[in-house]
Structures are given as C-alpha cells and as structure tokens.
Amino acid sequence: MTTFHDPLVSGLLADAKLVAGYGRYGVFKDSALFAAIGDAEKLSDASASHPEVVKLQTVLNDCSSTVPFSTLAALRTGWSPGDMSRRAALATYFLIALSVTMMIVIGKLTYVYNRGVSINAELQEIDNNDFSARFGQSIRQVWATKKQLSSAAAQQRRRPI
Secondary structure (H helix, E strand, O other): OOOOOOHHHHHHHHHHHHHHHHHOOOOOOOOHHHHHHHHHHOOOOOOOOOHHHHHHHHHHHHHOOOOOHHHHHHHHOOOOOOOOOHHHHHHHHHHHHHHHHHHHHHHHHHHHHHHHHHHHHHHHHHHHOOHHHHHHHHHHHHHHHHHHHHHHHHHHHHOOO
16 A cells, blocks of 8 residues: 555545445445545555546545445444444344333333323313212212111001001
C-alpha cells in the first residue's frame, strides 16, 4: 500500500477502502470505486488536485447515495456488516428476547386497559340509569314484603284451626 504525504489523499483513500469493503456485500452495481482505488494506489506521491485523486473523490461522492454517511461513520469505528462473532449473536438474541417480552407486556397492558375501559363504561351506564334510586326502591320493597309476610304469619298463629 502506498502512503501519501498529503493527509487529505490518505484519508480519502482510507474512506474509499472502507466503503469498498462494505461494497463486497453486494451494495454496488458496478466496479468504478474499485477501479478508482486501484488507480489512486498506483500513484507514488499525489496531491489532492491529481486527476486520479479527483476521480476517486467523484466516484466516492457518487457512492454516498448508496452508502450513507452514517454507515461510513460506523465503518470508521470498526463496525462490520458481516460480523458473525459470538458477541454480535448474543446481542441479536438478547434484542429478539427483549422484543418478544415487550410485545407480551404491551399485550397484557392493552388487555388490562381495554378491560378497565369496559368496566368504566358499564359503571357510567349504571350511574346514568339512576341505580341508587332503583336499588333503594328494591330494598324498600323487600322490607315491605318481609313485613307483610311476618304479619301474615302472626295472623296465622293467632287463628286456631
């Protein structure tokens, strides 16, 4: 690998290689980026104004519609889309388990909420039907019936057969 004295050129080449590494997973439709990297690496000492470096910058800019800046930033920090390490697998399993758990909890809370709304609607309907007045009337009717039954039983005992 050729190292350049110009930090802009070396940074551009490093970013282009990161994007090209990401492109191995079938992101790009053509090989323009790979060719531009190869042409730029053939230069012994190039400045930012060299035609091959300008071409590399143009091709890299064209790739920005396919590979957004956030992906490039993640690639710079060491992220790899093909990372199949044990840590990545455990993180994926943990996120799946957390998602399923959250779906169950949210489902249960939704059930409880809907049940509470139903009970509240029933209570409002009972309140609107003046339940307390009807309940009081029913109690008075029961007392009156008990009084009539007890007086009828008392009269039955007083009468000899």
